[in-house]
Amino acid sequence: MKIVVDAMGGDHAPHEIIHGAVQAARVAGGEFTIILVGIESKIREELKKHIRVENLKIEIVHAPDVIGMDDEPIMALRKKRDSSIRVGIHLIKEKKADAFVSAGSTGAVMAGSLLALGKIEGVARPAIGALIPTESGGTLIIDVGANIDSKPHHLLQFGMMGTIYIRDIFGRKNPKVGLLSIGEENTKGNEVVVDTHELMKTQLNNFYGNIEGRDILRGIVDVVVCDGFVGNIVLKLVESVMGVLTGSLRRHVMKNPFALVASYFMKPSFVKMKKDFDYEEYGGVPLLGINGISIISHGRSSAKAIKNSIFVAAKMCERRVNDHIREKLVLVKPTSNYAEPMSAKA
């Protein structure tokens, strides 16, 4: 198995990316090869900072161009044909590698993957699924930004793909799918959500029903389905929560000497709580429905996040997530007033 890592993508590239790749290679112990793609001289320079890398299964593919976070994705992919993102994805397309991991421009990775690899047969629209930390070990929220006007049959497929992902990667036997809405009743929500509820009720045998905003972090379902506009806002809000709350606590503790001393003894508990809700623990988020494995890491990814993303990529490959999506999802004729063909389980 070969996993391509975009050495140039992310706020802390290439330093943290290569650090994470080296860590992953050490832990993997030869189970897979990591191909670092990017500006070769910079990659070599970073690799020099680590000891005993010559024994690790790490290869380098030179890609002189870099797509920045501010570049318009489609335009950048077209103009920067030798960018790490485009070159990396093409290694997958040409079957020279099995999975791609990038902390670079989400838009460019998404568009590049879709253009080069295409969709899995039967999938109407690919979606990004992100793992949100919860009391019960994490909930996949899908979609978090690939689609901004999803129709019921898209949302149904998001639920199906999410189910397969959570089952394959996290080993949960009977994952439940919740539809994010503003009330539990099937009549609550906007038109798309109400119609999706109806569709899921008949087509998704692991459908839990509607869930509300307050249920997301409680982890009462394994997969939360929503349109990418809502999902993106929810994801970014959740990511910000820990920093905002601990910031407030820190300010109050600093003013109270007893609390300040006490906080030292509580540190292990804080660290554990933080770990419970640390998105870096889960690594990158998969682009589901693409005919290939493409993992998007957070732009601010540290070495740890990159390492975990690489292992997510390896698991997606090993456990044949895409094959299972291919087996389960088929396009069928539309039965509703929405334009594109509707999907159902095989």
Add this chain to the structure above:
Amino acid sequence: MKIVVDAMGGDHAPHEIIHGAVQAARVAGGEFTIILVGIESKIREELKKHIRVENLKIEIVHAPDVIGMDDEPIMALRKKRDSSIRVGIHLIKEKKADAFVSAGSTGAVMAGSLLALGKIEGVARPAIGALIPTESGGTLIIDVGANIDSKPHHLLQFGMMGTIYIRDIFGRKNPKVGLLSIGEENTKGNEVVVDTHELMKTQLNNFYGNIEGRDILRGIVDVVVCDGFVGNIVLKLVESVMGVLTGSLRRHVMKNPFALVASYFMKPSFVKMKKDFDYEEYGGVPLLGINGISIISHGRSSAKAIKNSIFVAAKMCERRVNDHIREKLVLVKPTSNYAEPMSAKA
């Protein structure tokens, strides 16, 4: 000034409601009268639990019917003509009182207020504004559930009403309005959001631009504008955060004796942090755009929340929020491809 309080609405009614009303009456020191509306015998029974209530400015209006949380709002308002919600709102309509506060069915309060009091002239759609606790003392998020398919001109008006509310009630001189989206650029978001951005840029001189999910709790703007579907999910998610995080911390602390002892000394800091993010501190949420004052308290409202809601109602009245909305908002001819007339500042 007279403030009507729905004694029968909410999960902890009538006990907590009347407790909160008594507290408010004591603090107010005769500044306003509280009219408790509901089943008279039950109200009198609850009042007996408090000392020296005979000196407080509290009146009772009997209303034998109760609208439950599960009742269909419109149907319930029609059938239960003597419900505390309907009777209470009609006291406002008949100018026998100045404001209405209820922790009962949001749908029934909303529908009842709209039916009996109507909209302020110039307002296309009323909206619910909820104060979300932030580092900078709170941000108003509007709408949180009154509308589920808001058009650009509705969202523009939400921003205007929110500005007036934050300025009048919180005394902020130059409140900033942010449009909730999935990227800072004006091209990011769904069609309605992109069009709203354009409209706000020209019509709202305190428009900050788009904000993202991660910016909500940071309080970088005073007013966050979004459709009620998104706003409702965000509000409920934020309300759940504190419980989920402290629950996780508690579990880790219980396993560590040092941390358990230390947590005792940190308690004051925890209490202050919790207060920073406690929605009960802010009282109820206003239904803005209604031709009258109607405050919706959380269904789980404690006495404290009810007390604070009553003071929010009193402030809305004193500071003439609705007059300012009437002065600022006018309906003008539509200039876009959306059906209803567009709004602009006078």
